[in-house]
Amino acid sequence: MDAPVVGLSTYRQQAAWGVWHTSADLLPTEYAVAVEAAGGVPLLLPPVALPAAASLVVARIDALVISGGADVDPAQYAEEPHERTTGWQPDRDAWELALLTAAEQAGLPVLGICRGMQLMAVHAGGVLDQHTPDLVGHDTHSPGGDTYGSVDVATEPGSRLAGLVGASLEVGCHHHQSVATHPGFTAVARAADGTLEAMEAPGDRFRMAVQWHPETRVEIGLMTGLVAAAREHAASR
Template sequence: MDAPVVGLTTYRQQAAWGVWNTRADLLPTEYAAAVEVAGGVPVLLPPVGSPGAAARVVATIDALVVSGGADVDPGQYGAAPHERTAGWHPERDAWELALLTAAEAAGLPVLGICRGMQLMAVHAGGTLDQHTPDLVGHETHSPGGDAYGTVEVATEPGSRLAALVGAEVEVSCHHHQSVATHPGFTAVARAADGTLEAMEAAGERYCLAVQWHPETRVEIGLMAGLVAAARDHSDSRG
């Protein structure tokens, strides 16, 4: 059986490696490694501005991961920037929103990770809380720098998420923003402080998003579920 192809959205920013220090399209290796371990073939999807490019890409992949990254432009959900909101990338926002539109039209399986969950909520017409510590009174979800926060998450019984990861799961988080409203999605996991940690769409299509970073813990459940859905999608297209 051919392994399904899973597209992973990427950063586009200044980066340094070897003798180079230049703009680059990149993504932490853990994402691609998690797809491969789950039985998929990872393909990186850097931002593209050409009309129709998103639909063309979606037609050639079997599933989509909207990866973590910078804050979403508050203008995308009609808000003024919070003083701690910074560094958004309009070209990436536009590309990933176009990919989500094309994925929905094609019935493509989708997994959102961290920023990916936030962008999926915005794509659906939802809004974000721009600085979660203002709501919960602590920095556990993003301790600072390159450190991940450790958060205990309770999942909703009967949800797709619970079937994949269990009733409770310890996760690695790195986010200072979170989803406030999410039309069309059901809340399926929360942290003890009430922060929404996962949401999923109703129906047979795998359309799930988590606020944490499963790729950092070799957490096979979510990615295995995505790859299984990708294989089914590939089979349905022949």
């Protein structure tokens, strides 16, 4: 069986199911379903505080997805919180930043989704716009509650992303923050209002991030590209 293992970062918070109401490690099922549909084996990665944990995990997976979720702590990019920046989770920030560092050292394929894109930019030394509606004047990217905003995105011709998803697509978004600067990455997709919706790193290694949620529509192009890169990485070991 040549199905590669794709690690999916998760978040830890209070949850309720059955008779239980306790802390749980969570991730919407759509992430794992999207990986499986693309031919990969999903593996959930809850936050771990042990110093060597990220390197140990990265040595055992073939690709990494940094998933969506809460805001990144503005202290990670040396800024004070905006009044709408809330809910950051220091344990998750630390874990995912360590995973990204270990992935860099191992040459592991990486895909960032929503918050994952923002964290990848921060890991590279970039900063975030903490409340995108202040810039664009509307809430389309995050209408509120559990509703995804429908956004038209245009990709950069010749980019890896365009090769996977085409010249344009309609995506589901749920973000009130966005990437302002992204050292080492190229902007490869924008919304009509100018919001950066995707970035990728030059070179052969698959390092891509999108501001939207492809798992909600099982956009097979992105996950197929990641799983193909994971398979190549596994074969090169």
